[in-house]
Amino acid sequence: MNISTNVGVWIGAIAALGIYSVLIKDNPFYRLVEHIFVGASAGIAIVTGVQTFKSQAWSPLTGGQWVLIFPMLLGVLLYARYVPQYSYLNRLPLSLMMGAGAGVAMRGAVESQIVGQLTATMVKLTTLDAWIIFLGTLLSLSYFFLTYKLEGGAAWAPRLGRYFMMAAFGAAFGNTVMGRVSAAIGRFQFIFLEWLGM
């Protein structure tokens, strides 16, 4: 064992143990670490926010891009919501943000998320994969066919569609579990390899 002498590593390891201690039961050590985490996260967000403001707004502004004064003023208006008599002013930047956001997203959304995805389901039915994509799409869509209830012989379509979706949910859940296990592995590697030097 070659235990780390880095203070930061020690703090990180003790904090990790504190967070994991909640698995036994809720305790003051866990709550202390949790509060420190929230505070540290807020602090990092403020520092990064200031850095981003300097890099993307203040430096260009003082460098001669005076037009940036207008978005900066709009940014300040976002905080008008904290002053009741002027709170209506924050609607202006919010409206602009929503409009610009929707416009930017629309630029590729139709093609990437509708046309492109639909085209990908129109495949030559020469392989099992192609059949699964084709049938999975049709049957899953039939599950959301809500105009009237499919009954009798047609009722099998939404039922099969539900099975296709359940298989997809299972795959998604499996991947989620893998992601959570990865997070635990990361902490264990940190504790055993970086902190304890095993």
Place this chain on the structure above:
Amino acid sequence: MDILEKLQNIDKRVFYLLMALAIAIPTISPLGLGVDVTPAVQRTFDFVASLPDGGRAVIGFDYEPGDEIDLNPQAKAILHQLGAKKIKVVAIASFPAGAMFAEQCLAILEEYGYEYGKDYVNLGHYAGGEATLAAFANNPTAIFAKDWRGNDTSSLPIMQEVKSMKDFTMAMTLNDGPTGGTGTHEWVRQAVMAHNVPLIMGVTGVLAASNETYVQSGQCKGILAGLRAAAEYEQLVNKLAEGTVGMDAQSMAHLLIVIFVVLGNAAMFLSKRAKGGAA
């Protein structure tokens, strides 16, 4: 309480302890179980290999602490391949911590003789998500006046070569979701749809299924999902590192989960059948 009921009511702390052991033992003493390369990872590797040497790549470090175990190994593995091909790298980050992860990972490029500012740059964090990414795609230096290290970006040789997204040979997003940052859908819209730049994704396991559709539709050239993909990529670039080390623990943890799922369900069905028989 009979065995079937006990199996359905195991104290969750027993499971946590077994899970901790399943992860800790292979971490301390690797089992060397090995990993096969899957077609999805091979396809991503082949795509990057097919790019001309000396091109330019933009990489979005769009993730926060907690997901670096999946995405840092992916980033490092792919940077080895980019480094070997002398592809210049521009890093951006839609999450504040992403810029710090970029700084850690980009250090790998110095093994390949890369020079900061000339062959690679870390532009740092940007606020505003997709709208800012769209603006970056039109004029990168207008968004990042300074890089993460405080240099004037217009003075950096690498940024003088980049006038828009079209100047990149490929784009990549290392992504843990759109909440608070730029998601994979946004990258598809702004890099692929708006500028026709080939995109690859490195995502956490959670996002794998929802983004696989972009690969099947051809809108995305490749996808790396989770720690396993990182381990596979490390094999392909012949640089075994954190991804490979973590796979033994991943396999043992999954085995434990499968055992518990099977035992729990079997106990439930047998218990129901027994109760039905008694009635």
